[in-house]
Structures are given as structure tokens and as C-alpha cells.
Amino acid sequence: MTALLQASGLTAFYGDAQALFGIDFELNAGETVAIIGANGAGKSTFLKALTGLVRSRPDQIRFDGQAIGGLPPGEIVKRGIALVPEGRRLFASLSVEENLLMGAFAQRPGPWNLPRLFKLFPILEQKRALPGTSLSGGQQQMVAIGRALMSNPSVLLCDELSLGLAPIVIKEIYDALPTICAEGMSAVIVEQDVAMAQRMSRRIYCFQEGHVALQGASESLTREQISQAYFGV
């Protein structure tokens, strides 16, 4: 079976500084995969490369059988990969509803629309007319997830959903993930909380300094293996 999304030997640079040194990665249809690793390990850069925000060579990323590396971000979202960016990054001068509608700019057909999102996160319907950035952190994260879902992706990339949120809010957000993926959507979650990453995913990749240091089935990896891959002792 060929993977839905595949990176092979993926390299990425910020100017002269190399951030990724040949990442091999696979995501199958309907699967949730977690990426863990220390700060600066290249997790966010990897997601940015997948969405076209960081340049890469065409054949280094294949999606649905086609080479998509180096395509502009707008083209990649139209093909079905959406990103919930680190730090949420809502549009400050747009209301909650307008932020969500921005996600629909790619005009991909699919199950997600405003009524359905408001059913998933009812609080957003109450606050639809408020500026997106006036909401609490957890609610902003819901808007960011909703904005990505509005493009009806087949792959949802989530970059540190728990960043800066209270544990109870993190739980609420992650509780929604199985519902979101219930219809066969694949997801990649980048997460600092290793226990959460193991619980939410089928497989885990651990990044270290731009390499894949460890990968395997989520429940089979031991604490020792993970901490070794994390810190490279």
C-alpha cells in the first residue's frame, strides 16, 4: 500500500542554515501520526515544508501519488493539506466567522461548513461576530482548527495545539480530534506532551536536530527509547 503523504530525503533550509537533513516520513489514509521532539528539532519546519511555506524539491514530498514539493501554499491547500499553525495566528482584523470563512477560500467540496463547525464547537457560534483575537486561548485554537477544516482537507496538520493552554482546555481540544477524523481524514499532530502524543496517535516519529531519531507504533515505544531519541544521550 502506498502512503497518502510521503516525504523522502526531505531537506529544508532557512537561508544558509539547514533545518531538515533528509526526513523520511509516511502517513497513510485515515491514520493519525504524532511528531515529538525538542525545540528546534525541525518539527514545525517539517510541517511548513509539507504546506509549501518552506521550499523543497518536487520529488521530496509526494501526496496522492503526485510530487508536490515546492508548490505554492495556495496550490497545496487546494489539493487537500491544511495546517493549524503554531501559535494559532488568527487574522486580527477579522471576526470569528470571517476567520473561518477564510479557510473556505480554497473552495474544496466536503463535509465541513459553518453550521457543522458550530455544532462541533458551539461556543464559536455565540462569539461569531467578535474579533477572532478577542477570544480566550482555547477558543482561538478552536477557530484555528475550524479555519483549517473549512478547506475540507484530507490531511490535517496540527502544530502544537496545546501551546500556552491550560490542561483542561488541552483535553477539550484533543477530545474533538477523534470526531474530526471519524470520516477518514488523516492527521499529523506535532506535540510537546509525549503522553498526549502517544494517546492520540497510531504511530510516532521523534525528531532530533533535523533527523528522524526514532519511529514506531505509539503504544510500543518505551519511555527510555523516547528520552534517548529526544536528547540523544
Added chain:
Amino acid sequence: MLETLLQGMLLGGLYCLFALGQSLMFGVMRLTNTAQGDFIILGAFAAIAGMNALAALGWGHGSAPLMVMLALLPLAFGFGYALQRWVLNGTLGRDPLPSLVVTFGLSIVIQNLLLELFSADPRSIETGGLNTASVALPAGLAIGVLPLAIFALALLATGALQWLFNGTRLGRAFRAVSDDKEIAELMGLNSNTVYALATAIAFVLIALAGVLQGMRTTVSPADGPLLLLFAFEAVIIGGMGSFWGTLIGALLLGITQQIGFRIDPGWGIWVGHIVFLIVLVLRPQGLFPKTRG
């Protein structure tokens, strides 16, 4: 006193049209177009050239200014789009200097081109008597038909622009790209096209302002920088990124200038600058700021 206020408001309407394009371009892409005034003058001269061409074809009667204006607006849209897409987009970035230098260069080019083509003589657009027609008001006041029409157009343009920004899909795209270009592109927007559309709309307003300036008074190739100054002052007084703010700023500038002219004919513009400086010192973000960051 009432008359001075009234005339000042009407003058402010014209300044508002000078400034709206500037306000739009700054709001969407933080681009300060230092050739704004020269493009307004270029618009006026384009209309004069169009009138001359029509007259040469034997079509010099009353509807000519309107026809020329209607033909000029779509041209300005296309010109603005092309200018942004293929010239100004290349100057955008964290550093504001490249765009300032390029638009400043354009300003010099336009001034000299107009000087070469039309000489330094002041000219105006023949309106068939519209520029001297007036309506009588109670209490012995009379106001010009043309300034009144300009004021109405200014209100209309401000309202239309605010609606475009807040109520349409394109406006949403303008604000999204202004907030966070990278994420907007992630949503499928092409920021180069969005920028080009913003400048295209700004140039329609610039052409409109140019034609009206040419109808109301005279224009000469070196007039641009002063108009830029008025546009700037209106935008800064009103607060960056708010069109109603720009309108209020323009009205305030018009009224103060008119009061200055009333005190001494040499004082009008100077008093306008003083009020601008006072606002800049006391409230540097302007009266109704909308732009963040």
C-alpha cells in the same frame, strides 16, 4: 463663519478623494506611495489630453468631460493593477525603503514627463460652465455645484470603500493579507494578485481625484507634491487604515485651511500644517486608528 465652515467642508471632500487611495494602499500593504500627488496630476492631464483628442474629432460639447472621465477610470484600474503586479510588488518587504525610493523616483519621472509633454503652463479641464454654477442657500449663502458634487462623491467613495472592506469577500482578502500574509497564502490567496487589486482600486480613486481637481481649478506638472502632502495629512490626522477616519481628517484639514485663508489669504495652507503637527504631537496614532502593529 458658517460660510467658512461650509467651504472648508467642501474643500475637505476633495482632500478626502486625494487621500483615500493612499489610505487603501497603506492599509492593505503598508506601502506609502510618495507619487500619489503626481499620479493625481497625471490623471488630470490624461483627462485634458482626452478632451483635446475629442475636440480634434469635433466632439467638444458639454458631455465631453463626463465621457473622458468614464473612459479614464477603467484605464486607471488597469494601470494600477499592472504597476503593482510588475513594479511595486517587487519593492515590498520588511524594509519600507525600497518602495519609498521607487515611488519617489516615479514621482520625478511623472513630473518631468508632464513638463515635457504639456509645458509648465497651468491648465484646467473645460466643464462648460459647471465650475462656476452655484446654488443659493438661505441667509444669503451660495455654494458651488461642482464642489458640492465633489463632496457627494467623496462621501460615496468613502462609504463604498468601507463597505468593500467590511462586507465583501475581496475586502476580507484585503484585511487577511494585511494581517498575516503567510497565513493568508496558506488559505489559498495569492498576495501578489490581492495587492494588485488594491492598487487598481486606489488608482480609480486617484484618477477621479485628478479629473475633479482639473475641473475645479488649474493643474500644472509641479503640483503633485503639495497634493501628496494634503493626502498624507488627511490620512495621518484620521488614523491609518480607517476610511471614515480619512474622511474626517480631510474635512478637518479643509476646514482649518479655510479658516486660515479667512484670517489671511497667505495663511490657509500653513494653518493646515500647524493643525496636522498638533495632532501628530498629541495623538500620533491619529483620531480613529484601525491599523495594528
